[in-house]
Amino acid sequence: MPANLDEIDHHLLDLLQQDSGRTLAELGDLVGLSPSAVQRRVERYRASGLVRREVAVVDPSAALLAVCLVTLDHESPEEHARFREWVLAAPEVQQLYNVSGDHDYVVVLATTGMPHHRRVADRVLKSAPGLRRYSTMFVLDPVWTSLTVPTRDA
Amino acid sequence: MPANLDEIDHHLLDLLQQDSGRTLAELGDLVGLSPSAVQRRVERYRASGLVRREVAVVDPSAALLAVCLVTLDHESPEEHARFREWVLAAPEVQQLYNVSGDHDYVVVLATTGMPHHRRVADRVLKSAPGLRRYSTMFVLDPVWTSLTVPTRDA
DNA sequence: GCCGATCACGCAATAATCTCGCGTGCCCGC
DNA sequence: GCGGGCACGCGAGATTATTGCGTGATCGGC
Numbered sequence: 001m002p003a004n005l006d007e008i009d010h011h012l013l014d015l016l017q018q019d020s021g022r023t024l025a026e027l028g029d030l031v032g033l034s035p036s037a038v039q040r041r042v043e044r045y046r047a048s049g050l051v052r053r054e055v056a057v058v059d060p061s062a063a064l065l066a067v068c069l070v071t072l073d074h075e076s077p078e079e080h081a082r083f084r085e086w087v088l089a090a091p092e093v094q095q096l097y098n099v100s101g102d103h104d105y106v107v108v109l110a111t112t113g114m115p116h117h118r119r120v121a122d123r124v125l126k127s128a129p130g131l132r133r134y135s136t137m138f139v140l141d142p143v144w145t146s147l148t149v150p151t152r153d154a
Numbered sequence: 155m156p157a158n159l160d161e162i163d164h165h166l167l168d169l170l171q172q173d174s175g176r177t178l179a180e181l182g183d184l185v186g187l188s189p190s191a192v193q194r195r196v197e198r199y200r201a202s203g204l205v206r207r208e209v210a211v212v213d214p215s216a217a218l219l220a221v222c223l224v225t226l227d228h229e230s231p232e233e234h235a236r237f238r239e240w241v242l243a244a245p246e247v248q249q250l251y252n253v254s255g256d257h258d259y260v261v262v263l264a265t266t267g268m269p270h271h272r273r274v275a276d277r278v279l280k281s282a283p284g285l286r287r288y289s290t291m292f293v294l295d296p297v298w299t300s301l302t303v304p305t306r307d308a
Numbered sequence: 309g310c311c312g313a314t315c316a317c318g319c320a321a322t323a324a325t326c327t328c329g330c331g332t333g334c335c336c337g338c
Numbered sequence: 339g340c341g342g343g344c345a346c347g348c349g350a351g352a353t354t355a356t357t358g359c360g361t362g363a364t365c366g367g368c
Contacts, residue, residue, distance in 0.1 A: 016210035020174075023354060034318050039355070041316095045210075052211045055301070056170035056199075059206055063303040067253060067260050084297055091308060096298040099221060099291040106221050106291065110303045119307075137253040137260065143238055144250040147209070147299055149217040149264045153273075154245060177325065188347050193326070195345095 008033065010151050012041060013050075017148045020054045057145075063110045064117055065094070065139035068125060070105040071132045079130040080104075090124045092116075107134075162187065164305050166195060167204075171302045174208045211299075217264045218271055219248070219293035222279060224259040225286045233284040234258075244278045246270075261288075 005013075011031045015022065024035035024042075031038065045051040072079055080098070087093055087107060095108040107125070111117040125134050159167075165185045169176065178189035178196075185192065199205040226233055234252070241247055241261060249262040261279070265271040279288055 013210075013212060017212060018209065019207050020210040021208045024356095025354080035354085036319080036356080037317055039357095050213055050216065052213055053173050054175040054208055054210050055172065056167075056174040056208050057206045057301050058167060058171060058303045058305070059204055060301070060303055062204065062305075065251065067251065088298055091302070092304055093298065094300055094302055095296075097219065097221065097291075097293045098295040098297055099293055101289070101291045103291065105297075106293075112304055112307055116304070116307050135255070137251075137255045137257065139251045139253055139260075141252040142249075143252055143259075144242055144247065145301055146248055147211050147214070147301060148245070148248055149212045149214055150246055150266055150270070151212070151216070153266055153270050179325080189325085190327080190348080191346055193328095 005151060009041065012038065013045070013151045016042070016045075016051065017146075060110070060142040060145050064113050065142055066109045066111070066117060066121075067137045067139065068107040068109060068121075068134050069103040069137075070107055070125065070128075070134040071102070072104045072130045073132045074130065082129045083131065086128050087124060090120060092120045093124065159305060163195065166192065167199070167305045170196070170199075170205065171300075214264070214296040214299050218267050219296055220263045220265070220271060220275075221291045221293065222261040222263060222275075222288050223257040223291075224261055224279065224282075224288040225256070226258045226284045227286045228284065236283045237285070240282050241278060244274060246274045247278065 008031050012027065015027060015030060022030075024038045027033075027038045027042075028035045033041075042051070070083075072083060083105070084096065084098075087096055087105075092109050092111050093107060094110040095106070097106040098104065099106050109117065109120055109124070111120055121136070125131065162185050166181065169181060169184060176184075178192045181187075181192045181196075182189045187195075196205070224237075226237060237259070238250065238252075241250055241259075246263050246265050247261060248264040249260070251260040252258065253260050263271065263274055263278070265274055275290070279285065
């Protein structure tokens with residue numbers, strides 16, 4: 001996974017993170033390369049794991065999102081592993097972060113509505129192994145969502 | 155934006171949210187349709203806004219993520235609007251949710267490292283209009299990240 | 309300072325994929 | 339029972355992706 005990224009790489013990765021539906025020719029025009037050169041760079045990102053995959057982004061306002069702050073009973077690695085495995089088994093878990101501070105995990109749940117959310121919260125969180133307690137913040141408005149990551153300082 | 159989605163639509167949307175790099179023929183095999191039928195359905199999702207766009211997902215472990223809980227001074231719509239506009243202007247803001255509960259917003263920041271994070275936090279949050287206080291949870295491990303949304307109950 | 313190796317590039321031919329018009333069958337309302 | 343509207347599969351044509359080849363630049367060793 002070579003971190004040897006030049007200016008064009010940064011530009012390309014920005015463009016791909018915004019919209020990967022563009023053709024190689026379009027990308028080439030935007031960054032000043034031929035289509036084949038673009039193709040070879042993009043293939044390199046994929047092979048190195050820098051670019052994991054391409055996904056379609058579904059309008060999040062069609063769903064009910066909830067941000068849950070989770071605290072576990074103990075700090076043992078085994079307990080963390082069990083908890084992760086348990087939570088990841090649920091497809092409604094959109095994001096799972098191990099975080100520093102008062103809580104151990106931040107879990108983002110995406111469901112079709114409150115009934116669905118209750119079922120998922122009961123099944124996934126309430127009965128999760130090693131869970132001490134959790135609190136839920138319901139998302140009133142998903143103002144902005146992305147998975148964009150900066151490849152260099154702005 | 156017709157919510158008239160049949161079983162094949164749900165299946166297709168699941169597949170596209172997992173990996174939109176597949177060819178129309180592959181998708182057709184997986185859902186039992188011809189490539190052209192798949193193409194027409196996918197085009198409908200895009201036209202209706204159900205599918206917003208396609209993006210490349212960059213490995214998040216290459217970045218420093220931070221989940222910030224923000225409380226504003228007042229509840230006025232104008233203040234919320236100003237705050238949103240201010241925060242959204244920063245490209246390092248990966249996600250911005252207006253939430254219920256003790257805090258007003260959840261902000262996910264993605265930066266290249268702690269120096270970058272400090273600059274962004276100072277510029278984007280500390281000096282945000284109407285901000286009363288915020289707390290930061292640093293992401294130790296981005297166990298799972300996606301923008302996947304369920305289109306029906308599981 | 310020169311030479312060879314390596315790498316990324318552009319170009320062009322080929323292969324793969326997408327796009328779209330057409331004809332057919334199904335379902336629903338009349 | 340009889341149209342009308344839809345979504346389908348098929349297939350031709352256009353667009354796009356892929357790959358081999360030759361060239362120029364850069365770098366390290368001699």
